Amino acid sequence: MKNRSPLGRGLESLIPKNESISKxxxxxxxxxxxxxxxxPRKSFDQDSLNDLVESIRSxxxxxxxxxxxxxxxxxxxxxxRRWRAAGLAGLKKVPVVVKDLKNDQEKLELAIIExxxxxxxTPLELSKAYxxxxxxxxxxxxxxxxxxxxxxxxxANNIRLLSLPSEVIDAMEKSMITEGHARALLGLExxxxxxxxxxxxxxxxxxxxxxxxxxxxxxxxxxxxxxNEKSVFLQSxxxxxxxxxxxxxxxxxxxxxxxxxxxxxxxxELDRIxxxxxxxx
Numbered sequence: 001m002k003n004r005s006p007l008g009r010g011l012e013s014l015i016p017k018n019e020s021i022s023k024x025x026x027x028x029x030x031x032x033x034x035x036x037x038x039x040p041r042k043s044f045d046q047d048s049l050n051d052l053v054e055s056i057r058s059x060x061x062x063x064x065x066x067x068x069x070x071x072x073x074x075x076x077x078x079x080x081r082r083w084r085a086a087g088l089a090g091l092k093k094v095p096v097v098v099k100d101l102k103n104d105q106e107k108l109e110l111a112i113i114e115x116x117x118x119x120x121x122t123p124l125e126l127s128k129a130y131x132x133x134x135x136x137x138x139x140x141x142x143x144x145x146x147x148x149x150x151x152x153x154x155x156a157n158n159i160r161l162l163s164l165p166s167e168v169i170d171a172m173e174k175s176m177i178t179e180g181h182a183r184a185l186l187g188l189e190x191x192x193x194x195x196x197x198x199x200x201x202x203x204x205x206x207x208x209x210x211x212x213x214x215x216x217x218x219x220x221x222x223x224x225x226x227x228n229e230k231s232v233f234l235q236s237x238x239x240x241x242x243x244x245x246x247x248x249x250x251x252x253x254x255x256x257x258x259x260x261x262x263x264x265x266x267x268x269e270l271d272r273i274x275x276x277x278x279x280x281x
Contacts, residue, residue: 026095033065033075033076044084052085061094067098113148122173130159165195165198184212188218248262
């Protein structure tokens with residue numbers, strides 16, 4: 001895919017340099033405009049929308065929508081909240097800037113990018129928008145990062161939120177936990193551990209710092225459990241070797257490798273062990 005220039009730098013970036021804003025703004029019937037199916041925002045805060053409705057009733061739509069011709073209608077590139085609020089306020093027409101795009105794919109790509117940059121999207125809405133750009137249109141994480149003005153690691157970490165169990169996603173969407181809680185949960189290895197941690201977070205109403213401490217504790221417990229399981233395995237091997245060699249055997253592990261110690265008390269016992277290892281007994 002060709003490199004794309006960052007978009008969404010304001011209304012002026014969509015208007016030819018030789019034309020003033022007033023010359024390119026026109027009015028369209030609200031009924032001739034439709035939402036973009038690729039709009040990242042899937043829900044709109046009702047209180048905020050009501051405030052916008054009152055503002056539009058009082059002063060009208062100050063900032064025009066950005067739209068593009070789509071079949072027999074116009075699809076919204078930026079400004080769906082204003083479009084919704086204008087309809088609720090009883091307006092029949094709204095000011096728009098019609099952006100001429102080459103094809104349907106470009107319309108949808110630009111709509112996603114514009115909304116990512118312009119709207120106060122939730123972390124999950126951002127994650128889904130980033131993923132949509134990558135899966136549908138072949139963007140790399142680096143290209144998404146360049147377009148939205150974020151680091152590649154920020155984009156990657158945001159997309160990782162979608163890998164969390166559905167219970168966590170649901171809790172985020174219902175504002176029962178924050179993005180900080182979710183990022184902390186990503187530190188756990190298994191779905192079972194994440195679900196257990198989420199249950200405790202909700203029951204005890206833990207804040208993000210407390211959640212991070214909980215995750216650290218759970219990870220340490222998992223590490224100790226694995227070490228204990230390993231010790232049980234090594235103990236069985238030691239018992240097997242002691243039975244075969246008829247002497248004390250100790251296996252010592254380190255970060256890399258380890259040693260096997262075979263105990264003996266007399267020269268005769270050493271000779272017997274050596275013969276045993278050689279298969280001469």
